[in-house]
Amino acid sequence: MSEIIDIRLAPEFISDREYIGRLIRQKQSISTDVALYFRLIKRSIDARQKKVVYQLRYEYSTEEALVELNCHNEFKAQDVxxxxxxxxxxxxxxxxxxxxxxxxxxxxxxxxxxxxxxxxxxxxxxxxxxxxxxxxxxxxxxxxxxxxxxxxxxxxxxxxxxxxxxxxxxxxxxxxxxxxxxxxxxxxxxxxxxxxxxxxxxxxxxxxxxxxxxxxxxxxxxxxxxxxxxxxxxxxxxxxxxxxxxxxxxxxxxxxxxxxxxxxxxEAKPFALGVRAEHDQQFVNQSQYHQNQPSTILPPASYSLKHTSNTHSSFSFCMCPGGLIVPAATSPGEIVVNGMSLSRRDSPYANSGIVVTVDPSKMKDFGHYGLFSSLEFQKKVERDMFEFGDGSLAAPAQRLSDFVNRKVSTTLNPTSYIPGLITAPLHEMLPENIQTGLQEGFKAFGRKMPGYITENANIVGVESRTSAxxxxxxxxxxxxxxxxxxxxxxxxxxxxxxxxxxxxxxxxxxxxxxxxxxxx
Ligand SMILES: Cc1cc2nc3c(=O)[nH]c(=O)nc-3n(C[C@H](O)[C@H](O)[C@H](O)COP(=O)(O)OP(=O)(O)OC[C@H]3O[C@@H](n4cnc5c(N)ncnc54)[C@H](O)[C@@H]3O)c2cc1C
Missing domain, CATH: 3.50.50.60 (FAD/NAD(P)-binding domain)
Known part of the structure; x- marks a missing residue:
């Protein structure tokens, strides 16, 4: 019969199976005279304290080798x-x-x-x-x-x-x-x-x-x-x-x-719209892992932020550590951005959708298009972003600190977005409720994650396809x-x-x- 044990481990030992085996023996008082079979079944990172640790769950047995996990039986194939x-x-x-x-x-x-x-x-x-x-x-x-x-x-x-x-x-x-x-x-x-x-x-x-x-x-x-x-x-x-x-x-x-x-x-339903924020991945790592030096052991860090006030609800969405911003338009004449990453998440950028909830039932002048109010709202913003540009998929963008200070950026930071960025007054171009929701959100995020509002980050318009x-x-x-x-x-x-x-x-x-x- 197998048992479960939870272990907290310093990142430097994460690949040291021998050390982990010794730890399990020590904690469970298992003598070195008996066999020990163990396997990792859950892994997460706990970065709440100054010292970041892995939180691991192992299954172990001293009686018999653990049964190999077989994923191939999950789908029950048959001739149809x-x-x-x-x-x-x-x-x-x-x-x-x-x-x-x-x-x-x-x-x-x-x-x-x-x-x-x-x-x-x-x-x-x-x-x-x-x-x-x-x-x-x-x-x-x-x-x-x-x-x-x-x-x-x-x-x-x-x-x-x-x-x-x-x-x-x-x-x-x-x-x-x-x-x-x-x-x-x-x-x-x-x-x-x-x-x-x-x-x-x-x-x-x-x-x-x-x-x-x-x-x-x-x-x-x-x-x-x-x-x-x-x-x-x-x-x-x-x-x-x-x-x-x-x-x-x-x-x-x-x-x-x-x-x-x-x-x-x-029926019309609430959805969310906003921008993609792009920081240096190194900033996110340092902020989340409380380290001044880049870590070669820990994976690129992510973040999840949320702010709700009486008037707006804003949140980070689909955060891509070590990722790229991509053009996700489905028709010519619109700019839509989203994020992706490769399995190694090794780009120097960290991007995340930062969006504001749009509830059609709570917005004045929104009912004009009936059922399709939200859809038309999305479409208009996507078109506005495109029309601001030069006819390519270069996306309107602003330094994050400039957006918060309602200032046009004269230059932008390097980006992962291949079609390129054009400096734009997003603080004026975005619909008013989105602008104010984002302003509020960013300020709150800056308090939760010091350094988040920085001239070294861009925001890119527009993250409009978060949900139906x-x-x-x-x-x-x-x-x-x-x-x-x-x-x-x-x-x-x-x-x-x-x-x-x-x-x-x-x-x-x-x-x-x-x-x-x-x-x-
Ligand atoms: C760039 C990007 C990154 C994302 N990253 C993540 C992520 O990391 N994690 C995550 O959970 N989600 C992510 N998402 C969202 C996720 O991809 C979607 O939530 C998910 O794919 C929705 O699945 P679905 O099958 O409902 O619809 P979809 O994946 O949208 O699939 C719908 C399919 O229907 C087809 N179709 C549409 N109209 C017609 C038609 N008239 N006739 C025939 N076929 C049609 C389309 O071609 C498409 O293949 C990302 C999305 C994008 C664009």
């Missing part, structure tokens, strides 16, 4: 090539994990995506970065793996109630992700590793008989009968299926418009749409997830709801 077909629209985390669950339940997923496969997508990302050419169907948000593929690949969710997080992580490991994601408190994969993981999952799905259709943009859908949904794609292809999972992500504004034309119930501005209504139990009962809105775009893991878990949840509906 001749089974009933279910359409999945969108090959992002929600769509992919829904497809895997469909297979486990004996259905054959047909996965449609407007974008390209992970490899072909790379060329379009290069064109965005280097030539400011945005392909409306293939970009940082659209294509195989969805918005999660070329991201930081941070894999945590704020809610443990959403589903079996461990299952999702094990499936990712079985498909090529580092095993570390199973033990780290804040796991991440990195955008150099994610595409291969996504490709391996495709192979698993296809080996079971599932099928992928890239360059298939859903343009119309009709509930023909209780048991038949007609889907029509931009390339003229149409198909009747028993059911469809709609997992098109938060950027597919055309899908919201389509559903609106069909009079399908949706619209929720597609669905039944709580079955997860289907009340008007189109065989349509299952899913993932971030439907308003039920925010991030890779929660989207994946929602994909699983929707299939569970669908199975209950079939059994009804």
């Amino acid at each position: 090539s001749q089974s009933r077909e279910i359409a999945v629209i969108g090959a992002g985390p929600a769509g992919i994990f829904a497809a895997l669950r469909l297979i486990e339940n004996g259905y054959k997923p047909l996965i449609f995506d407007r974008g390209k496969d992970v490899q072909a997508r790379r060329r379009d990302l290069r064109a965005i970065q280097q030539e400011s050419i945005v392909n409306t169907e293939s970009n940082y948000c659209y294509g195989e793996g969805g918005a999660g593929t070329y991201s930081d690949g941070k894999l945590y969710t704020r809610s443990t109630k959403r589903g079996d997080l461990n299952r999702v992580l094990k499936i990712l490991v079985a498909h090529g992700a580092q095993e570390d994601i199973l033990i780290d408190a804040h796991p991440h994969i990195g955008s150099n590793k994610l595409p291969q993981v996504i490709k391996n999952i495709r192979t698993s799905i296809e080996d079971c008989g599932g099928r992928y259709f890239f360059d298939h943009k859903l343009e119309d859908l009709d509930q023909v009968s209780r048991d038949s949904l007609k889907l029509t794609f931009g390339n003229g292809f149409s198909i009747h299926v028993k059911s469809a999972i709609l997992a098109t992500g938060h950027s597919a504004r055309d899908i919201y418009r389509l559903l609106d034309r069909k009079n399908l119930a949706m 501005p619209v929720r597609i209504v669905r039944n709580n139990k079955f997860c289907n749409h009340p008007q189109y009962p065989t349509l299952y809105p899913c993932g971030e775009g439907a308003g039920y997830a925010g991030g890779i893991i929660s989207a994946a878990l929602d994909g699983e949840r929707v299939v569970h709801g669908m199975m209950q509906y079939f059994d009804k």
Whole structure:
């Protein structure tokens, strides 16, 4: 039988297995005459005190070697090539994990995506970065793996109630992700590793008989009968299926418009908008680890900041240590930024979305566009950012201290953002509630993390795609749409997830709801 022990360890001993073994023996009074088998099962960093320590949880046994962890059994593959077909629209985390669950339940997923496969997508990302050419169907948000593929690949969710997080992580490991994601408190994969993981999952799905259709943009859908949904794609292809999972992500504004034309119930929901702040990673390390010298042992540090006043709520979002700011627009004529990192997180920059919650119900003059108020608000800010510039994807930016002091920056700091930055009065350009929310937030962050407000950091506009501005209504139990009962809105775009893991878990949840509906 194995037991669990928690250990606090100085960073310099983190790779010293012999030392750790001795420590376990000492703490648990295990004589050196008996065997000791142990394995790390949880790892986090405690930087609350001056001396930073690793907080580790080990499983150990003195009786028998610990059973090897096997992630390959997590996904229960079976041949579904001749089974009933279910359409999945969108090959992002929600769509992919829904497809895997469909297979486990004996259905054959047909996965449609407007974008390209992970490899072909790379060329379009290069064109965005280097030539400011945005392909409306293939970009940082659209294509195989969805918005999660070329991201930081941070894999945590704020809610443990959403589903079996461990299952999702094990499936990712079985498909090529580092095993570390199973033990780290804040796991991440990195955008150099994610595409291969996504490709391996495709192979698993296809080996079971599932099928992928890239360059298939859903343009119309009709509930023909209780048991038949007609889907029509931009390339003229149409198909009747028993059911469809709609997992098109938060950027597919055309899908919201389509559903609106069909009079399908949706509701406006709060979302967040702001900027990306970029500091030197060294500053963040020194601040979080209380060290003047760079550490070669500790990983690049991250931060999480939040401020709520009577009027505004601002918070850091999707912080990417050692990362890059990327252009995440999905159409020409807009500037949208986001962050990503490679698995080693070794760029000299630390970027984070700093956003202000926008609640349509609380904003005056916001109701003008009805259901799409938030969406139009997002669009306008993205367009304003573009129109300020020179027609490329160079993004409006300001030194952080200048923004707080409402001063135009004459020059900017070096940046990881490849299309480049243009100095801009973001303190005037951003909508008033966002400006003031950010000002308040930054001042509070500067108190919590001294040095945060600095001329050595830039803020870059605009971080506008943090979450969906619209929720597609669905039944709580079955997860289907009340008007189109065989349509299952899913993932971030439907308003039920925010991030890779929660989207994946929602994909699983929707299939569970669908199975209950079939059994009804
Ligand atoms: C640069 C970047 C970095 C990010 N970093 C992280 C991170 O580190 N950690 C994290 O948790 N989250 C991160 N996110 C957010 C995360 O990627 C999303 O929350 C997640 O991908 C949402 O999953 P989804 O499956 O619901 O939708 P998406 O991933 O958006 O997938 C939707 C899919 O639907 C397809 N689609 C859209 N419209 C149509 C249509 N009409 N017909 C057919 N297909 C369509 C798209 O091509 C896309 O593949 C990041 C996002 C970006 C852009």
